[in-house]
Amino acid sequence: MQHGGNKPKEQYVHSVFQSIAGKYDVMNDTLSFRRHKAWRKFTMKKMNVQPGQTALDVCCGTCDWTLALAEASETGHIEGLDFSSNMLEVGQRKVEKLGRKQQITLIQGNAMSLPYEDNSFDYVTIGFGLRNVPDIKQVLNEMKRVVKPGGKVVCLELSKPTWQPFKGLYYFYFRNMLPFIAKLLAKRYEQYKWLPDSLMMFPGRAELEQIFKETGLQNVTSFALTGGIAALHIGTKESQHV
Structure with missing residues (x-):
């Protein structure tokens, strides 16, 4: 359930x-030290x-993962959903450029x-989007609802390093560094300050694994990357028994 405090x-x-x-x-x-493509390849x-x-690729953004799913599926229909029309416009251009317009449908919607x-x-799937939603459990419940019995809910997300001294x-x-890099690249200092803040509040790998289990998902596995x-x-999702 969405709390009133989540609206802002x-x-x-x-x-x-x-x-x-853009x-x-x-x-x-x-953000990923140029590793996000390798992470997605591992995930696929x-x-x-x-x-x-x-x-269905939830919080699909500019559609890199949406396109990877379409390529792997070859013929299966892929949906991409995001709440940002500007992100979807960037994604749509990629979809058209790569000739996947018939296979991929993008829609503006709420995770x-x-x-x-x-x-x-x-x-x-949800890639680098779960830490930005108002209610993690609500979104995972929705993802579980729309996946088929026996199907998989998959989350690739920034996490919290546990290995010192890398963690520090x-x-x-x-x-300290990211907001200034962001200012140079995007002139959006305040907006990018959101990213480290959101990471501090987001559950670590073990905590998120537990949330997956609490959602009722089975055979939950997690992998630390980089x-x-x-x-x-x-x-x-548990298979329905006849």
Whole structure:
């Protein structure tokens, strides 16, 4: 359930992503130390998407993961959902450029209330979006609702490093360097300050794994990536027994 206090967060985050859409891909490189493409490749290997399978990419942003899902599926329909029209415009241009317009549908929508029927997709993914939603459990419940029985809910997200001294250096970077890099790249100092703040509030890998389990997902696994600065979580929706 969304609390009243979440509304300002939702509006603020929306304004952040509307304003930085054009620089989002450059910033992903900066945020991940240029590792986000390798993380996505690792994730796709773990997912093992088969030709013809369908997927929903929640908080799809500029659609890099949406396009990777479409490529792996070859023929299956892929939906991308985001609340930012500016991000979707950037994504749509990529989709058209890569000739995936027939396979991918992008829609503006809210991750807290997905506009899909129950049991609709083989996979439901969220990449670098879960820490920006007003209510993590609500979004995971929605993702679980729309995935098919036996299907997978997959989250790739920045996380909290646990290995010292890397942990200390990483947080120093986030708190002190990132806003200034952001100012140079996007002239959006205040908006990018949101990113380290959101990371501090976001659950660590073990905590998020527990939230996945509390949502009712089965066989939950998680992987620390690049010293724990990112994490992959995968859970399976329980198959319906006849």
